[in-house]
Amino acid sequence: MGRHTDSDTLHFLEDEAVSGSAKELVWRLLVVDDEPDVHRATTFALAGVRILGRALQFLHAYSASEATQILNTERDVAVVLLDVVMEREDAGLALVKTIRQDLHLNELRIILRTGQPGYAPEIETIHDFDINDYKTKSELTRTKLYATVTAALRAYEQIRKLDELAFYDRLSCLPNRNKFIDLSEERLKSQSAADDVIAILDIDDFSEINDALGHQQGDRLLQSVADRLKAELGSEVILARIGSDTFGLMGGQSVVNPLRVLAMFREPFQVQDDSMVVTATMGLTKLLSEGVSGRDALKDANIALKRAKKSRRGSFVMFSSEMGSDIRERVRLLQSLRSAVESERLFIVYQPQINLNSGKVVGMEALIRWRNEDGTFVPPDRFIPLAEASGMIVAIGDWVLRMSCHELVRLQALGLTDLRMSVNVSQIQFRHPEFLEKLNAALLDTGIRPSCLELEITESVAMEDADFMLETLNLVRELGISIAIDDFGTGYSSLSQLRQLPIDRLKIDRAFVSELQKDMCGGHIASMVIELGRNLNLTVIAEGIEEEAQAQALRDLGCHEGQGYLYAKPMTPPLLKDWLVSRGSIS
Template identity: 35%
Template sequence: MTNTHYDNDELTFLDEDGSRSDHVAPGKFWNVLVVDDDEELHTVTRLALSQVVINNRQLRFLHAYSASQARAILSQHGSQIALILLDVVLESEDAGLTVVKYLRETLQLEEPRIVLRTGQPGYAPEQTIITDYDINDYKTKTELTRSRLLTTVITSIRSYQHIVTINQSRLGLQKIIDASANLLEEHSIKAFCEGVVIQLSSLLGLEAEGLVCAKAGSLIDKDANTVYVLGAAGDFANLINQPVTRLNNAAIAENIQRCLRQKTHIFDDGFSVLYLNRAGFEAAVYVNLAHELSDTNKQLLEVFLSSIAIGYENVHLFQQLRNAAFRDWLTLLPNRNEFINLLEKPAAGDPLTKVVALIDISRFSDINDGLGQDAGNALLVSVATRLSSFFEAPVIKARISSDVFGLIGPAEKITPEQINSLFQSSFQALDHTIPLNVHIGFYEIAQQGDSGLDILKRTNIALNRAKKHHHDNFEYYAPEIEERTTWQLNMIRRLRNDFADRKLQLWFQPQIDLTSEQVVGVESLLRWPDEEGGFIPPTVFIPLAEYSGLIVDIGQWVVEESCRRIQSLNQGGYPGLRVAVNISMPQFRDRYFVQKIKQALTRFECPPAQLELEITESVVMDEPQIVIDALTSLKQFGVAIAIDDFGTGFSSMSYLQRLPLDRLKVDRSFVNDIQPGKSAVIAETIVSLGIKLGLCTIAEGVERPDQAEYMKQLGCMEAQGYLYAKPMPFDELTAYLESHTG
């Protein structure tokens, strides 16, 4: 606001030549509303006051000739009117008082001052009306000579200035209180800094116009070393979050930067730049000054700045805390939490269809392990920089996890072609030039409503599918993908519960000596009962068990249950029968796998040779050395080893020779090739290979006598299949053995 010292030269007049005896602020006026139904009174008032300058401002007149016209002007300009000269009697005896009531009660404006004028003394308002409606003065028109009118006007405007200053001070304090109470809100910095400007202006009796500037640092998402406008009031309000170089006034920008460089206040003609510092958090506060500050005001500013600096430190610290929660510390991009928030908050002007993308850097852990974490961090910064420079606003960029970046933007911008083009050239990380491959998951947001977490989950589902592709590196989310995933998770949950409740069953299929046609062993086969009296196929639940990691516990249970059945068979009069158990790759990865097998054999007092472990070629080829080492140890302990489904994979003969095998199982697909009058070349080759390696061979899936005879003629020693027996529970197995033992 303007200067609030009124002791000297409050009232001046224009000289006859038009010059002013005191400086008049250009574009600044005191607005005075004259309300009277007498045209002559309007003219007289205007002439009497037209040359008056009060505190560097002239008077500007607004005219109304009825109560209705006055209300219309007040509804539009009421907050800018300093004084109302109001006739009590207009259209009716109390029309003027209805204007007063409208101003105070309807518009809720307490700042404009009111002077009632009347040509009929008998219509004077009651004392309660003067008090209740905050009326400054009441005069008859004959009393208001020019000198008395001037006195009334100057005292009324002085009163108006005091009220405005008090209210402005209250507003500034409230801004700071609100900012302090809502430090975690999005605009806490802006609100706090705007409050600082308003409060300073109130203290100095200035217009609420100024700037608070500082280096961006952690306060806003800008270049940390550039000075930005953090908060502003008045004509500067539209510059918030803009660099000070955007100011139209180069002198203001230079003085703000000089204040921060010199770390001191700058008091100059027409302006001041105040230095704010607390715990290393610096800011410069620019305010317009119409006059030089007194020593008293400067001391007052020092006290105020010392107090307000604590609030600035708190704002800064809370902003850092917010950044820690919602900003990635390395790339300074939004993190996963903020990405989810942004998915839930559509920005103004968002396209009808937006696309979310998750970009996963392939084998990033290898880069970290091989080149070091510093190189890995530098690479992530390089990726973030390229994403930010390529995808400009409105595309949102974020770092979701260690090596996963996220994008949100219009469908025409967020495409596989656009993203893949970014990764065609290598990235620089310290002294290393590193090419990168990525997988990308996409999700189209056709309409708002879904939670950010659900959108992120669906995009991640698409990303996981993309990682399984061999031809493309991307996948768009489709509802059936989530349905499949949901089904998979439900099945895993059911499997886990049923396994814990011991609902899984172990069935057995006999294995026959082709020469003697006697039972020489059985294969353990896992069965999972469904809720309708049937069984869920192993081709369905075994992959689920492997995916969930439950296969290790289930596999160990199968081993222990098989050992228990071996013990039962030996004690029940069927000694020497071997029991074959399938072993998966996750079991081999268990560091205690070999130890657990030995413990199960010992616990049930089983001869190791009666337990046969079956592995597939794919298991061997997954991690050959782990498998070879484990099987060699178990073979030395006496356990038998068989390779299942032989010939269906891509075997390496070198690994085959290194495996401590006892038996080759000819896959059922090759046995099915046996037709009358035709040769089954692959089956012949496998049996021949087994004989040359000194291994027993067993044919799977034998269903017809001619298949059994053919395999026997090739030199195959054993068989299993529906020709002899289907898989059966253990109780049925003992009955079968009793009827088939000669």
């Protein structure tokens, strides 16, 4: 190697400078070169130097394999000064690939050095593997080495700051959701996760705490919870804040034990001058077999958490494979439902409603059905809750309302001029801000008499949020539409609330009708509903009538109307027309 006359040139001397005190913050530099003189020259050139307020600490490797071992065990190495040609011609570039692809050290800055310019890396390699700089050893005078290392350290610091913003929660100083997934996946790939669980911890009623005490106090509570979890769980547990009031945990089953973790919430949290008692709910999974990703495991824990919040608030639920099957089936069914809506495989059938004394057809109930491409049917009690949960029920319900109104126009044109059409309305529909507007539009567009349309809402919907229901139902009645309470007797109605609601009809649930002849309490409930209807001057209709004895018992009790298989199954419009002709209801 030729010498330069420039006094700034690096000279390969025997003395190796010692870095600054190990107790202070330092920049850690790894020198990788198979020539010991290069190591000595580098440390001598930068001895005593402080860059961006910190001293330098040097680590040394004399081969790519030795460097790999060091980077596997040493943390916070900021810069690698790497010889391109060592034990093999491609040893340096192979190590670059190991650093980026295998060790995933993406923050680490790499400065390539070579004494053989013919082995310079391709531009694509510099770009693809994020190489900070490339110099020949003859170029690296003391000043130029200082400038090159400074630029690399500045880039490293900026990347770390960006990493903190992207992967760490500023409030709790814990990793965020994305970082938790990365850390959990690293741990799953190692052999140390065999006994691990992944858990999500949710602080109960946190939104109410925020509303009552303000967001600042809520933030202080979160900090206090994070501090206690960190202190109690220790460094072996991966702890992260993965949502506004949720924490992710990964560690051994003995440490991330739900009973142990939830016990940490027995003592009040000191939040400034307040002592706050809060509870938490957990969902966990220990199904961390080979091939399970951190992201999938977190989803499983979240499924368990949702189950816990529904039925075991303040406690925990452990994920099972059956839960995963249930969720996958729901997702599959939801996708199929979207497809069914788009391909018009949903259709409406109509079940006649009969005056029990005269036998006259007085109404129809519109019921939605779903037929698969193979001809099989999906039961309404499976797909309607799914439509409600996904919000699809709003569009589906609007379609049912309009189709039912059009069918009523056709039936009235056949001579059933006073026929009533009953349409079920879900809670989601009823609370939609455009519900009344769409209801009025359906009346105007189809031209039906409002008095011939009846909306059915369930007892539980009718009793929820009394002020809102009273206001909305009154607005519905102002349009001239009648209102029925469906499945009456299955909920917990308040008689005083029921008296206030502007309703026209009570509908006895089929379960109570089926028990009329069995000397069971259901028969007594049917009797009480009919008596209540009489006292409130409401029409009473019973559903699910299958036997003449049931119909006779209902007539004897004073029930006005009924529907069920005794009279007719729900039918498509063509079959309904044939049925009406066979009864002589229309010519």
